[in-house]
Amino acid sequence: MMNCKEATQLMSQRQERKLSLVERLGLKLHLFICKGCRATEQHFAFLRAAARRLGSRGTPEA
Amino acid sequence: MKTEDIQAALADMRPQLLRFARLQLRSDSQAEDAVQEALLAALAGAEKFAGAAAVKTWVFSILKNKIIDELRRRTREGNVMEFMPEDDAGEDFDDLFDRRGHWADAPTAWNDPETSLESRQFWVIFEACLDGVAEKPGRVFMMREILGLETDEICKELGISTSNCWVLLHRARLGLRECLSQRWFGEQQ
Numbered sequence: 001m002m003n004c005k006e007a008t009q010l011m012s013q014r015q016e017r018k019l020s021l022v023e024r025l026g027l028k029l030h031l032f033i034c035k036g037c038r039a040t041e042q043h044f045a046f047l048r049a050a051a052r053r054l055g056s057r058g059t060p061e062a
Numbered sequence: 063m064k065t066e067d068i069q070a071a072l073a074d075m076r077p078q079l080l081r082f083a084r085l086q087l088r089s090d091s092q093a094e095d096a097v098q099e100a101l102l103a104a105l106a107g108a109e110k111f112a113g114a115a116a117v118k119t120w121v122f123s124i125l126k127n128k129i130i131d132e133l134r135r136r137t138r139e140g141n142v143m144e145f146m147p148e149d150d151a152g153e154d155f156d157d158l159f160d161r162r163g164h165w166a167d168a169p170t171a172w173n174d175p176e177t178s179l180e181s182r183q184f185w186v187i188f189e190a191c192l193d194g195v196a197e198k199p200g201r202v203f204m205m206r207e208i209l210g211l212e213t214d215e216i217c218k219e220l221g222i223s224t225s226n227c228w229v230l231l232h233r234a235r236l237g238l239r240e241c242l243s244q245r246w247f248g249e250q251q
Contacts, residue, residue: 003163012232016206016213036168043239046175050188051207055126057119058078059185 002026007037011044068108071117072101079125085189086129086204088197096132100125126209133205137219158236169239172247184246191241195234202227203234 002010007030010023019027031038076097083093104121111117160166178184192200205216217227 003159004165004168005159005163008236009228009232012235013228016228016231036165036170039169039171040239042171042175043169043242044235046172047235047238047242048207049176050179051203052210053179054082054185054188055208055210056122057115058075058082058122059189060180060182 002030004030004034004037007031007034008040008044011037011041015044015048065109067114068105068111068117071114072104072108072121074114075118075121076101079121081189082122083125083129085192086208087132092132096125096128100128130205130209130211134219137221158240169243172243175247178246187242187246191238191245194241195237199230199234199237202230203238206231 007027010019010027013019031041079097079100080093083096084090087093087096100121103124104117108117111120158166192204195203202216202220205211205219206213213224213227217224
């Protein structure tokens with residue numbers, strides 16, 4: 001069973017490469033039982049969205 | 063748009079562009095240069111845009127290219143990563159996880175994060191958090207997510223292995239997650 005550190009590693013790498021089937025299943029199982037990593041999944045997705053937004057049109061006007 | 067409207071719109075954007083460039087380049091003088099060049103280039107072609115929002119998007123894309131050029135120039139002049147300070151965090155994220163690799167302090171879900179994107183105060187915190195990430199992971203994260211380069215290209219530019227790139231991105235994301243939790247989302251709840 002993968003631990004949280006490994007799960008966050010895979011969730012980060014998932015944004016860079018396609019995970020293998022084994023990695024995907026392992027991660028899915030881990031996320032199923034781990035609330036902290038489910039929260040991290042949301043956070044990583046949001047970080048990407050926020051950074052992209054900053055890079056495309058900067059911050060909102062006053 | 064009329065020339066004077068464009069000039070006014072560009073002048074309004076200048077502080078924001080400067081902040082953006084400083085964050086990416088971590089150098090005031092190079093940020094000034096990049097913004098200056100981007101504004102001049104934008105002024106030359108801005109008539110074709112219908113409104114300030116379109117001009118802004120366009121200026122940002124010019125500025126991003128200027129920043130990428132500058133980062134490439136740095137790489138050509140030597141292996142930039144070698145001169146960057148090692149950060150203290152280490153690759154093990156010692157404080158975040160226990161010895162078995164489980165969360166020392168498990169993260170909790172953020173409440174409606176999309177709303178934050180419309181808050182000016184959020185962006186102040188977001189930029190402060192980006193600025194607070196150690197140099198190497200910060201550099202890779204910004205090249206990847208803000209400047210929009212592909213991982214392969216970043217590794218090549220910085221002269222580091224793909225797996226090293228992944229480690230740095232992972233570290234940056236964990237650091238940013240932690241920072242936003244503490245400085246933004248924590249306060250909301």
